[in-house]
Amino acid sequence: MKKNFVYAFADGDGHNxxxxxxxxxxxxxxxxxxxxxxxxxxxxxxxCRAYLAKDSLPPGLMDTVGDEIGKLELATGKTFGxxxxxxxxxxxxxxxxxxxxxxxxxxxxxxxxxTLAGLIEQTGDERFAYDAYRRFIQLFGKVALGIDDDKFDMxxxxxxxxxxxxxxxxxxxxxxxEISEKxxxxxxxxxxxxxxxxxxxxxxxxxxxxxxxxxxxxxxxYRREFHITPDMANGTAVNVCTMVxxxxxxxxxxxxxxxxxxxxxxxxxxxxxxxxxQGEDVVAGIRTPKALAQMExxxxxxxxxxVALRDKLESHYKEVQDYEFTIEKGTLYxxxxxxxxxxxxxxxxxxxxxxxxxxxxxxxxxxxxxxEYLEQLLHPRLDPxxxxxxxxxxxxxxxxxACGKCVFDxxxxxxxxxxxxxxxxxxxxxxxxxxxxxxxxxxxxxxxxGKTSHAAVVARGMGKPCVAGAxxxxxxxxxxxxxxxxxxxxxxxxxxxxxxxxxxYIGAIPTLPPQFSADLKTLLGWADEVADLRxxxxxxxxxxxxxxxxxxxxxxxxxxxERMFNxxxxxxIVVDMxxxxxxxDRQAALDQLLPIQREDFFQLFKVMSPxxxxxxxxDPPMHEFLPTESDLVKQIRNLGIYxxxxxxxxxxxxxxxxxxxxxxxxxxxxxxQVSEARTKKRRMLQKVRDLEETNPxxxxxxVRLGIxxxxxxxxxxxxxxxxxxxxxxxxxxxxPEIMVPQVITSxxxxxxxxxxxxxxxxxxxxxGHLIKYKFGTMIETVRACTRAPKLAxxxxxxxxxxxxxxxxxxxxxxxxxxxxxxxxxxxQGILQDNPFEVLDTEGLGQLIxxxxxxxxxxRPDLEIGICGEQGGHPESxxxxxxxxxNYVSCSAPRVPVARLAAAAxxxxxxxx
Ligand code: ADP
Ligand code: MG
Ligand code: MG
Numbered sequence: 001m002k003k004n005f006v007y008a009f010a011d012g013d014g015h016n017x018x019x020x021x022x023x024x025x026x027x028x029x030x031x032x033x034x035x036x037x038x039x040x041x042x043x044x045x046x047x048c049r050a051y052l053a054k055d056s057l058p059p060g061l062m063d064t065v066g067d068e069i070g071k072l073e074l075a076t077g078k079t080f081g082x083x084x085x086x087x088x089x090x091x092x093x094x095x096x097x098x099x100x101x102x103x104x105x106x107x108x109x110x111x112x113x114x115t116l117a118g119l120i121e122q123t124g125d126e127r128f129a130y131d132a133y134r135r136f137i138q139l140f141g142k143v144a145l146g147i148d149d150d151k152f153d154m155x156x157x158x159x160x161x162x163x164x165x166x167x168x169x170x171x172x173x174x175x176x177x178e179i180s181e182k183x184x185x186x187x188x189x190x191x192x193x194x195x196x197x198x199x200x201x202x203x204x205x206x207x208x209x210x211x212x213x214x215x216x217x218x219x220x221x222y223r224r225e226f227h228i229t230p231d232m233a234n235g236t237a238v239n240v241c242t243m244v245x246x247x248x249x250x251x252x253x254x255x256x257x258x259x260x261x262x263x264x265x266x267x268x269x270x271x272x273x274x275x276x277x278q279g280e281d282v283v284a285g286i287r288t289p290k291a292l293a294q295m296e297x298x299x300x301x302x303x304x305x306x307v308a309l310r311d312k313l314e315s316h317y318k319e320v321q322d323y324e325f326t327i328e329k330g331t332l333y334x335x336x337x338x339x340x341x342x343x344x345x346x347x348x349x350x351x352x353x354x355x356x357x358x359x360x361x362x363x364x365x366x367x368x369x370x371x372e373y374l375e376q377l378l379h380p381r382l383d384p385x386x387x388x389x390x391x392x393x394x395x396x397x398x399x400x401x402a403c404g405k406c407v408f409d410x411x412x413x414x415x416x417x418x419x420x421x422x423x424x425x426x427x428x429x430x431x432x433x434x435x436x437x438x439x440x441x442x443x444x445x446x447x448x449x450g451k452t453s454h455a456a457v458v459a460r461g462m463g464k465p466c467v468a469g470a471x472x473x474x475x476x477x478x479x480x481x482x483x484x485x486x487x488x489x490x491x492x493x494x495x496x497x498x499x500x501x502x503x504x505y506i507g508a509i510p511t512l513p514p515q516f517s518a519d520l521k522t523l524l525g526w527a528d529e530v531a532d533l534r535x536x537x538x539x540x541x542x543x544x545x546x547x548x549x550x551x552x553x554x555x556x557x558x559x560x561x562e563r564m565f566n567x568x569x570x571x572x573i574v575v576d577m578x579x580x581x582x583x584x585d586r587q588a589a590l591d592q593l594l595p596i597q598r599e600d601f602f603q604l605f606k607v608m609s610p611x612x613x614x615x616x617x618x619d620p621p622m623h624e625f626l627p628t629e630s631d632l633v634k635q636i637r638n639l640g641i642y643x644x645x646x647x648x649x650x651x652x653x654x655x656x657x658x659x660x661x662x663x664x665x666x667x668x669x670x671x672x673q674v675s676e677a678r679t680k681k682r683r684m685l686q687k688v689r690d691l692e693e694t695n696p697x698x699x700x701x702x703v704r705l706g707i708x709x710x711x712x713x714x715x716x717x718x719x720x721x722x723x724x725x726x727x728x729x730x731x732x733x734x735x736p737e738i739m740v741p742q743v744i745t746s747x748x749x750x751x752x753x754x755x756x757x758x759x760x761x762x763x764x765x766x767x768g769h770l771i772k773y774k775f776g777t778m779i780e781t782v783r784a785c786t787r788a789p790k791l792a793x794x795x796x797x798x799x800x801x802x803x804x805x806x807x808x809x810x811x812x813x814x815x816x817x818x819x820x821x822x823x824x825x826x827x828q829g830i831l832q833d834n835p836f837e838v839l840d841t842e843g844l845g846q847l848i849x850x851x852x853x854x855x856x857x858x859r860p861d862l863e864i865g866i867c868g869e870q871g872g873h874p875e876s877x878x879x880x881x882x883x884x885x886n887y888v889s890c891s892a893p894r895v896p897v898a899r900l901a902a903a904a905x906x907x908x909x910x911x912x
Contacts, residue, residue, distance in 0.1 A: 005047040006064045008071065009040050009241075019044050021237035023094030026337050033316055035309065035334050039075045040241035041068040043207060045095065048235035051211045062204055065240070069203075072242055081199035085122055086115035088132075088243040091206040093213060096233035098338060099222055104143050106206050107278065108136035108243060112197040128248060130176035131168075135278075137183040137195060140202065144209040147190045155182040167287075203240070210238045244333045246326040247278045253299070253327040254279045257292060257306070259314045262322075262342040263384060265349030269293065269307065279326060279335065305332045313337055318360050319368065320350055343384070344369075344376040345515060352519045362526045363907050369523075371874045371900040375399050377520060378551070378893045379465065380511040382498050390503035391484045394445070394470025397456035399500040401511040402443025402465040406495050408477045410437025417441055424495055426482055428475045430455040432815075438462060443497045445504060447473045447482075450823045457818060457836075463893050465499030473504065516550065516896075524552055524896055527903035533881050535898045536612075536889040538867060540564065542603040545613075548892040552899055555611035556604070557799065557889020558739075558867040561716060562620050564600050565593075574625050579680075579687055583711065590715040597716060601723035601736070610733035614799065614867075614889075616778065617716050617752070619741040621701040623691040632685040639678040646671045697804075697813065702742020706752055714755050721759055725767040737774040739799060744783040746790040753794045776863070780804040785851040789858035798855055799889070800848060802868030806835050809844045836869060839876035849883055856884075865889055874901035881905035882912065 012020050014029025024042035031037045050058040069080050078087035088110040111133050119129040141147040159175050187195045196202050214236045246254030255273025272289035274282055282289050296303045313321045320340040326333050351365035379400025404422030407413045413425045417440025425441040429448045438458055443465040446455045450469055459466030474483045480491040496505040536557030537548030565574045577589035605613055653659045693699035706713035720736050727734040740752050756775055777791055780801030807813055814836050825831040855862050865887035870876040872894025880888050890898050
């Protein structure tokens with residue numbers, strides 16, 4: 001069967017954007033629902049592909065186009081190429097996805113000397129006609145014939161200067177006529193042939209140029225950058241549309257509108273227009289357009305029509321629309337519509353409002369928002385009303401706005417930041433040793449690296465704004481400056497980052513506080529009603545827990561107890577515990593830690609009551625609590641020097657008569673004190689050397705520590721259960737859950753379980769009430785997945801630790817992967833995503849499914865969740881839903897994202 005390559009606006013399928021392109025499909029749709037669209041037709045994306053494959057238009061295409069032009073002539077009463085009432089058209093591109101970087105629209109096609117005369121006669125407006133002509137020659141010359149704008153602009157400037165005007169409004173018909181003639185000469189000179197007079201020839205050249213633009217460098221780069229695959233958009237359509245003129249007098253206008261305010265979501269007439277102008281003038285900024293509200297006064301009747309147009313667009317598309325219109329001699333035409341792009345706040349508000357207005361259902365309200373957007377609402381953001389241009393743009397690596405003094409190394413950032421200054425850490429790239437600078441900085445800017453670079457990953461983990469890989473900036477740490485184009489940024493200069501867009505600004509831009517609005521609460525409430533998955537948070541302190549609670553976390557899915565060990569009042573005790581030579585010494589340190597941990601847990605349980613709190617027993621290798629070997633060696637050397645100095649001082653004091661009795665003589669540490677400190681450091685050094693492992697992350701950590709030093713786990717278990725007991729006494733309803741890390745065999749779990757049982761047996765007597773708790777395991781080793789049924793004997797719940805599990809499944813470490821080869825694997829498509837951010841459903845996913853089905857076979861009511869970073873990622877959440885998990889747990893700022901994603905996973909479950 002012969003393919004139909006051409007559809008009239010009255011016939012094309014408005015839902016088939018792949019075939020007709022977004023613009024074309026909507027022009028068809030609008031025509032068919034009775035909106036006033038100038039007549040026209042669409043040439044399909046299939047025709048584009050056919051043209052590109054053979055490097056020539058499909059046979060017969062131009063005949064069909066000719067037939068369609070004939071229909072336009074009938075509909076309009078004009079003639080294409082006709083001398084008295086000429087039909088002019090625009091030729092516009094448009095693929096399935098809106099794609100800047102494709103070709104420009106050609107307006108006024110169909111003009112030549114004959115039709116120009118007709119146009120003058122018909123409109124009686126010579127200036128208008130020559131203006132249309134010169135615009136057409138330049139656009140056609142540029143787009144269809146590939147002639148640089150400069151070649152035309154030169155002549156334009158000459159005439160403007162001679163006449164002494166700045167803008168083209170000041171030129172009269174004769175000037176424009178002269179310019180048109182010059183332009184025709186330019187075309188002749190540049191192409192070696194005269195400007196095509198034959199209007200059908202003009203149309204054919206324009207169509208071919210649009211098709212070719214699909215493979216133009218700008219378009220190809222754009223598709224690569226934004227991962228637009230042929231599956232999403234394959235070829236561009238061509239829209240041929242009868243010209244209407246907004247520049248035929250003061251009863252004419254052109255403008256663009258939004259059906260709601262895209263900045264606030266408010267339901268109001270929003271947009272701009274210009275009287276007596278053509279469409280591109282509004283965008284080009286040659287004249288300052290007026291707000292649509294002004295039109296109500298200036299053209300009240302047309303304003304009423306425009307309101308009706310707006311209403312009809314929304315009630316039909318059931319989505320906020322971004323539309324273009326033109327008014328020709330009192331008649332309103334709609335030239336384009338598409339779904340409006342809004343910021344997250346406006347998306348949330350419009351979702352709630354449109355449900356209230358019965359325009360959309362709650363399900364639609366949830367599904368129209370990309371969950372990722374919500375994170376924008378939880379960070380300070382730059383005031384969008386500040387009219388400043390960015391000086392550079394990098395990757396939006398971690399969302400939020402940040403403003404502060406530019407600082408080029410982590411030490412200085414640390415120093416200034418801790419003294420209360422707002423600083424931005426600016427580096428070529430960052431390394432693990434810069435971490436103290438991250439803590440102290442408001443935001444991080446790097447000139448190299450991608451979204452998985454060290455800076456990006458760490459900043460996201462901390463919830464700090466980060467722009468990574470801003471290649472336009474040259475950072476020169478030695479000279480303490482950065483250069484962007486002509487501008488030099490010196491250390492101490494104020495800069496502003498927008499981690500949500502990747503933009504970098506010089507100077508301070510006001511930031512707006514995060515907005516967890518009532519509307520967002522409502523929306524997420526609807527999401528929770530729909531979703532099967534519960535969303536929990538990873539939080540280690542009562543403060544983090546209350547924040548997570550505010551964002552709607554339904555419990556704590558992961559509390560890492562070692563974070564509690566690191567606080568400055570605990571670390572010395574933890575160090576004593578590690579240094580202990582005997583079980584008694586160790587117990588003494590643990591006895592000091594017990595009340596501290598118990599209080600930590602008590603506070604946490606209280607905040608989260610009555611929601612579950614899953615506490616993970618000690619996980620990292622011990623050496624992480626001790627200084628590094630090289631630090632210790634340095635400290636010991638310095639202490640040795642200090643001891644010698646004290647000795648020397650003693651000698652000096654002794655040799656000065658009476659000096660030993662002076663007050664200063666007593667003002668220093670004694671040799672014994674320093675020696676003692678040195679001995680302790682030496683023991684630490686010895687311990688650090690003892691603890692050294694080739695692969696610490698695969699070494700003595702997790703439950704293996706708990707087995708070799710059972711008293712540590714015993715202390716933690718006791719602290720958890722005693723805190724629960726105390727809560728019970730105070731009438732606070734708590735549900736602690738004890739989770740064991742790094743498990744490989746049920747033997748390990750059994751041993752820890754015994755400690756729990758013994759503790760409970762002892763406690764419940766003293767406590768006087770039943771302590772409610774659960775016992776479970778992390779699943780973060782490959783063996784644990786395969787041994788799931790055995791583990792499920794003791795474990796009442798599983799929690800997939802997908803960070804370690806991903807490392808285990810890929811057999812590479814995250815740090816090395818992200819710093820060395822993963823970005824390249826991603827850009828070259830060897831791996832689609834970073835598996836530490838997006839769950840590897842194809843590989844790891846199979847292992848997870850296996851563990852779930854076997855685990856549940858052994859214990860049908862087994863609770864299963866995930867607590868790795870991927871637990872906050874929408875695609876991964878979709879998998880978790882499909883796999884039948886009970887909950888996902890993620891960092892607090894991801895909780896709203898996860899709640900919406902969990903609802904979307906449920907609503908879309910049939911699509912997969
Ligand atoms: P873009 O995709 O860049 O918006 P368009 O194809 O929409 O390109 O056209 C560019 C400008 O020309 C817009 O302002 C549009 O409204 C205007 N325009 C396009 N076709 C016509 C037409 N047939 N009559 C009047 N103006 C038009
Ligand atoms: Mg447009
Ligand atoms: Mg782990």
